[in-house]
Amino acid sequence: MTRKVYLVGAGxxxxxxxxxxxxxxxxxxxxxxxxRLIPMELLGETRPDAECxxxxxxxxxxxxxxxxxxxxxxxxxxxxxxxxxxxxxxPFVFGRGGEEALACYEAGIPFEVVPGISSAIAVPAYAGVxxxxxxxxxxxxxxxxxxxxxxxxxxxxxxxxxxxxRLGTLVLLMGVSQLPEITARLLAEGIAPDTEAICIxxxxxxxxxxxxxxxxxxxxxxQAAKIQSPALTVIGAVxxxxxxxxxxxxx
Ligand code: SAH
Numbered sequence: 001m002t003r004k005v006y007l008v009g010a011g012x013x014x015x016x017x018x019x020x021x022x023x024x025x026x027x028x029x030x031x032x033x034x035x036r037l038i039p040m041e042l043l044g045e046t047r048p049d050a051e052c053x054x055x056x057x058x059x060x061x062x063x064x065x066x067x068x069x070x071x072x073x074x075x076x077x078x079x080x081x082x083x084x085x086x087x088x089x090x091p092f093v094f095g096r097g098g099e100e101a102l103a104c105y106e107a108g109i110p111f112e113v114v115p116g117i118s119s120a121i122a123v124p125a126y127a128g129v130x131x132x133x134x135x136x137x138x139x140x141x142x143x144x145x146x147x148x149x150x151x152x153x154x155x156x157x158x159x160x161x162x163x164x165x166r167l168g169t170l171v172l173l174m175g176v177s178q179l180p181e182i183t184a185r186l187l188a189e190g191i192a193p194d195t196e197a198i199c200i201x202x203x204x205x206x207x208x209x210x211x212x213x214x215x216x217x218x219x220x221x222x223q224a225a226k227i228q229s230p231a232l233t234v235i236g237a238v239x240x241x242x243x244x245x246x247x248x249x250x251x
Pocket of ligand 1: 012013037087088089090091092093094095117118119120123172173174175200201202203204205229230231232
């Protein structure tokens with residue numbers, strides 16, 4: 001017998017931001033394989049006899065390789081266990097959920113995806129920044145500043161990214177250390193230096209910190225504030241709405 005593997009999004013950090021379906025699965029699971037960025041409070045919802053396995057990855061040190069995680073998922077499912085693979089935010093947004101789903105498919109293991117609230121939209125929201133706004137931003141582009149280090153050269157097309165910035169909002173995930181390089185490339189593409197920008201660390205959690213500036217000033221401010229992962233950066237006019245009354249968390 002083989003049970004299903006559930007790829008579940010745990011939401012961005014606030015434990016209240018998990019779906020009803022995701023929470024029910026956590027409560028039923030035999031095994032939970034979880035990441036570093038999930039709200040740890042959710043593990044308090046598991047059955048007393050459930051096995052909770054930390055497969056979390058630190059930015060510099062991988063505790064388990066992706067192949068090892070895939071193998072574990074498959075092994076547990078073949079033991080007729082209800083497996084929940086609990087991932088921060090949404091499993092399919094820079095979460096390697098697609099790779100894990102493919103591994104299940106190739107091994108003949110049935111799986112389901114339970115989407116989660118991605119940090120890409122929820123973290124800006126908790127900082128009072130809507131990623132779209134009528135007449136201000138008619139698109140938002142989520143991109144990563146941390147690419148596969150084995151790639152020979154950056155696959156980010158900065159000309160395309162600058163075009164996206166003219167259309168709307170940019171949301172940068174995993175890019176705190178690359179922020180000076182990324183903002184310099186956008187400035188070189190002609191994006192206005194006074195474009196509003198904000199970096200948000202540990203968004204939606206009690207540890208949330210924000211640093212606000214412009215495309216030109218943000219990297220230095222972020223460095224001075226010692227902002228570290230997990231953090232994301234929002235670039236665009238929507239950031240200005242925060243100061244116009246949308247910073248609901250601090251009011
Ligand atoms: N699947 C996740 C993203 C995984 S990539 C999702 O949908 O949210 C991890 C990156 O997400 C981090 O490096 C950071 O840029 C961002 N991130 C995740 N949680 C965050 C949080 N609470 N605050 C700020 N950024 C966060």
